Amino acid sequence: xxxxxxxxxxxxxxxxxxxxxxxxxxxxxxxxxxxxxxxxxxxxxxxxxxxxxxxxxxxxxxxxxxxxxxxxxxxxxxxxxxxxxxxxxxxxxxxxxxxxxxxxxxxxxxxxxxxxxxxxxxxxxxxxxxxxxxxxxxxxxxxxxxxxxxxxxxxxxxxxxxxxxxxxxxxxxxxxxxxxxxxxxxxxxxxxxxxxxxxxxxxxxxxxxxxxxxxxxxxxxxxxxxxxxxxxxxxxxxxxxxxxxxxxxxxxxxxxxxxxxxxxxxxxxxxxxxxxxxxxxxxxxxxxxxxxxxxxxxxxxxxxxxxxxxxxxxxxxxxxxxxxxxxxxxxxxxxxxxxxxxxxxxxxxxxxxxxxxxxxxxxxxxxxxxxxxxxxxxxxxxxxxxxxxxxxxxxxxxxxxxxxxxxxxxxxxxxxxxxxxxxxxxxxxxxxxxx
Amino acid sequence: xxxxxxxxxxxxxxxxxxxxxxxxxxxxxxxxxxxxxxxxxxxxxxxxxxxxxxxxxxxxxxxxxxxxxxxxxxxxxxxxxxxxxxxxxxxxxxxxxxxxxxxxxxxxxxxxxxxxxxxxxxxxxxxxxxxxxxxxxxxxxxxxxxxxxxxxxxxxxxxxxxxxxxxxxxxxxxxxxxxxxxxxxxxxxxxxxxxxxxxxxxxxxxxxxxxxxxxxxxxxxxxxxxxxxxxxxxxxxxxxxxxxxxxxxxxxxxxxxxxxxxxxxxxxxxxxxxxxxxxxxxxxxxxxxxxxxxxxxxxxxxxxxxxxxxxxxxxxxxxxxxxxxxxxxxxxxxxxxxxxxxxxxxxxxxxxxxxxxxxxxxxxxxxxxxxxxxxxxxxxxxxxxxxxxxxxxxxxxxxxxxxxxxxxxxxxxxxxxxxxxxxxxxxxxxxxxxx
Numbered sequence: 001x002x003x004x005x006x007x008x009x010x011x012x013x014x015x016x017x018x019x020x021x022x023x024x025x026x027x028x029x030x031x032x033x034x035x036x037x038x039x040x041x042x043x044x045x046x047x048x049x050x051x052x053x054x055x056x057x058x059x060x061x062x063x064x065x066x067x068x069x070x071x072x073x074x075x076x077x078x079x080x081x082x083x084x085x086x087x088x089x090x091x092x093x094x095x096x097x098x099x100x101x102x103x104x105x106x107x108x109x110x111x112x113x114x115x116x117x118x119x120x121x122x123x124x125x126x127x128x129x130x131x132x133x134x135x136x137x138x139x140x141x142x143x144x145x146x147x148x149x150x151x152x153x154x155x156x157x158x159x160x161x162x163x164x165x166x167x168x169x170x171x172x173x174x175x176x177x178x179x180x181x182x183x184x185x186x187x188x189x190x191x192x193x194x195x196x197x198x199x200x201x202x203x204x205x206x207x208x209x210x211x212x213x214x215x216x217x218x219x220x221x222x223x224x225x226x227x228x229x230x231x232x233x234x235x236x237x238x239x240x241x242x243x244x245x246x247x248x249x250x251x252x253x254x255x256x257x258x259x260x261x262x263x264x265x266x267x268x269x270x271x272x273x274x275x276x277x278x279x280x281x282x283x284x285x286x287x288x289x290x291x292x293x294x295x296x297x298x299x300x301x302x303x304x305x306x307x308x309x310x311x312x313x314x315x316x317x318x319x320x321x322x323x324x325x326x327x328x329x330x331x332x333x334x335x336x337x338x339x340x341x342x343x344x345x346x347x348x349x350x351x352x353x354x355x356x357x358x359x360x361x362x363x364x365x366x367x368x369x370x371x372x373x374x375x376x377x378x379x380x381x382x383x384x385x386x387x388x389x390x391x392x393x394x395x396x397x398x399x400x401x402x403x404x405x406x407x408x409x410x411x412x413x414x415x416x417x418x419x420x421x422x423x424x425x426x427x428x429x430x431x432x433x434x435x
Numbered sequence: 436x437x438x439x440x441x442x443x444x445x446x447x448x449x450x451x452x453x454x455x456x457x458x459x460x461x462x463x464x465x466x467x468x469x470x471x472x473x474x475x476x477x478x479x480x481x482x483x484x485x486x487x488x489x490x491x492x493x494x495x496x497x498x499x500x501x502x503x504x505x506x507x508x509x510x511x512x513x514x515x516x517x518x519x520x521x522x523x524x525x526x527x528x529x530x531x532x533x534x535x536x537x538x539x540x541x542x543x544x545x546x547x548x549x550x551x552x553x554x555x556x557x558x559x560x561x562x563x564x565x566x567x568x569x570x571x572x573x574x575x576x577x578x579x580x581x582x583x584x585x586x587x588x589x590x591x592x593x594x595x596x597x598x599x600x601x602x603x604x605x606x607x608x609x610x611x612x613x614x615x616x617x618x619x620x621x622x623x624x625x626x627x628x629x630x631x632x633x634x635x636x637x638x639x640x641x642x643x644x645x646x647x648x649x650x651x652x653x654x655x656x657x658x659x660x661x662x663x664x665x666x667x668x669x670x671x672x673x674x675x676x677x678x679x680x681x682x683x684x685x686x687x688x689x690x691x692x693x694x695x696x697x698x699x700x701x702x703x704x705x706x707x708x709x710x711x712x713x714x715x716x717x718x719x720x721x722x723x724x725x726x727x728x729x730x731x732x733x734x735x736x737x738x739x740x741x742x743x744x745x746x747x748x749x750x751x752x753x754x755x756x757x758x759x760x761x762x763x764x765x766x767x768x769x770x771x772x773x774x775x776x777x778x779x780x781x782x783x784x785x786x787x788x789x790x791x792x793x794x795x796x797x798x799x800x801x802x803x804x805x806x807x808x809x810x811x812x813x814x815x816x817x818x819x820x821x822x823x824x825x826x827x828x829x830x831x832x833x834x835x836x837x838x839x840x841x842x843x844x845x846x847x848x849x850x851x852x853x854x855x856x857x858x859x860x861x862x863x864x865x866x867x868x869x870x
Binding site: 046086088094095099110112113114117126129173175 | 481484485515518519521522523524525526527529530531533534536537538540541543544545547548549551552557558559561564608610
């Protein structure tokens with residue numbers, strides 16, 4: 001199935017001043033601009049904040065303009081969420097955004113102080129001050145516009161600009177948050193709006209790996225990935241970059257460099273496919289055990305039935321992922337799909353009604369599943385990858401419950417307990433540890 | 436000496452929309468408006484936040500419109516300051532304001548959630564969103580204007596409005612803080628701008644007392660004080676209300692009610708003097724051990740010398756408090772003054788130069804002093820209060836180092852170790868424990 005596109009992937013977004021196309025807003029400067037984003041673990045304590053400041057100042061002194069995007073320190077967001085739930089049974093979404101945005105406010109201020117201490121002028125900006133204008137969907141707001149004039153002025157005056165990730169201001173002037181992976185999205189959106197040379201995403205891992213190194217110790221760091229590969233990896237369980245930030249980067253051709261704020265070594269570049277390079281058949285194996293499988297049995301095979309089902313789920317704001325419709329037997333068919341485990345209860349509630357409505361015979365669900373995926377741009381031109389994948393799993397005695405494919409990805413849903421073994425076997429079979 | 440007036444005491448302030456006098460902005464409503472301000476100890480943990488929410492909702496249901504001003508929870512501000520000093524040797528003032536304002540952001544959001552949980556709509560506002568416009572002096576900004584339209588709209592829509600105290604936005608769109616006692620000032624400024632019936636200041640004490648109850652267990656809660664008495668008490672060490680908020684209240688005739696958020700009992704009303712009531716000769720005894728005494732010896736007795744000295748201190752941003760010039764002997768005089776202990780080093784640095792410049796003979800300082808003051812509006816019409824005070828201290832064997840008076844206050848600087856004994860003796864002599 002196609003990778004879902006989120007509304008702020010930048011398709012219709014306004015970047016720059018209204019009435020001016022965003023690319024006209026690109027900074028004309030002798031200093032090429034770099035956007036550097038630091039996640040919560042990168043600024044978890046004062047020592048880490050000072051280390052990050054030092055890296056930023058080195059980048060600035062090497063001749064770059066620098067815009068920094070920073071997340072809340074360490075576990076701050078979790079602590080604020082806990083406070084919210086201590087105070088309220090069901091915290092107001094508007095107030096939750098007001099609360100959580102305090103986290104990045106703290107980190108931008110501290111990071112600026114540390115940069116200034118090193119003799120480099122720096123100015124912090126909240127999402128609102130940085131011109132990140134969003135819709136009004138609290139907790140999952142989409143960026144509608146980036147009005148980066150204030151950032152441009154700060155850069156022109158010789159400052160490093162430090163921007164709070166994950167947050168913006170809505171069209172009705174309320175504070176919003178962008179939801180999961182929001183700081184990555186902030187960074188890429190600013191890189192696009194300002195015409196940055198690159199968007200560097202600093203994190204606690206050294207880049208994107210051929211598999212999760214906690215499961216496959218031989219996993220290799222990938223030097224280079226296309227946007228499409230990164231999208232498929234993000235969508236199928238690779239946790240390094242948020243899906244929507246990769247979409248945004250692809251739509252605006254922002255080169256993204258994923259690297260470690262602990263080693264500062266070069267990591268993984270995510271950028272446009274380079275046709276001159278030979279592509280690896282398989283770049284990596286990803287896995288995901290966050291979803292549950294739901295099967296509707298014996299659905300009457302009539303047009304419009306699937307539409308009824310998935311419209312009902314969409315209205316309940318359930319994020320359906322894989323959908324597989326099995327071969328129709330006589331005039332009935334089974335439809336299976338996966339949903340995030342936290343949406344399972346809601347899904348079953350909705351589907352109970354739908355099953356009755358469409359006169360299906362049953363509803364089954366299984367939370368104990370996991371998905372294993374192979375991703376690789378070279379797959380397109382190498383038939384037989386799927387067959388090798390299925391054989392490998394068969395040799396391991398692992399039962400495949402669902403299969404779905406895209407042009408550069410094959411995913412199998414297998415029992416949760418078999419996921420790690422499947423990842424290791426596939427990594428070995430496809431020679432990913434050989435480099 | 437006269438009580439210093441801070442620039443945001445409201446003399447020339449614009450309240451309400453520019454171009455409209457502020458009093459025209461008073462809410463015309465069948466619900467009389469109350470501003471309730473809660474200090475950090477009142478919202479120190481989730482249980483306290485819920486208790487405060489309950490009180491607010493009761494006030495609302497009793498038929499009032501309610502604007503709430505809240506400080507950062509418990510020790511949040513101290514913790515943020517510690518983080519700043521962990522990260523930077525000398526934190527940028529702009530970034531310090533960005534950092535510290537995270538504290539009230541957390542408390543407004545949590546308090547709103549708790550209010551909403553009780554079925555009462557509520558909306559939080561940062562200082563900026565509430566229209567608190569200040570000058571650009573980070574860390575000690577003065578309120579220039581209150582643009583309360585957004586608050587009025589929120590009230591008109593039936594909400595409780597919860598505003599972050601202590602903060603505003605400068606004329607150059609940077610986040611500012613109002614300095615010590617800033618949340619009280621926010622509350623009084625909003626009460627003035629919105630034409631509130633009263634400004635209730637909730638704190639961890641039950642009101643203003645005739646002396647510090649930790650030193651004088653018999654101290655009584657005062658039911659009523661004039662603005663002038665409260666000003667003198669605040670200026671001479673009473674820590675309940677910040678001086679500048681009382682000035683603001685007096686200048687706009689905002690009745691202030693200081694009360695406890697732990698007992699919710701009526702506390703102390705601070706309002707215009709009522710000539711029909713008999714005034715207590717002495718309302719209370721205050722004390723202050725936060726200052727050090729500096730003496731310049733043998734200053735040539737020429738016009739302009741004192742001006743030279745205090746201009747130099749003002750330029751170094753030292754807050755001089757009491758100033759006493761002793762009787763001139765021949766053509767020289769001694770000048771003593773008090774400064775906050777944290778300003779002592781800077782003061783001595785400045786004075787070293789001044790002493791040479793004006794050809795004085797010496798510079799002495801003593802950090803081990805304290806000030807004891809008697810405050811009472813009835814003092815004006817009762818001669819002999821000063822004499823009784825000095826006799827009382829003499830009987831206790833306490834040496835008086837400096838004396839200064841206003842029409843409703845007498846202050847003596849005494850050795851720090853004698854302060855508590857002096858407070859107890861004066862409280863007893865003036866019969867303040869009798870009620």
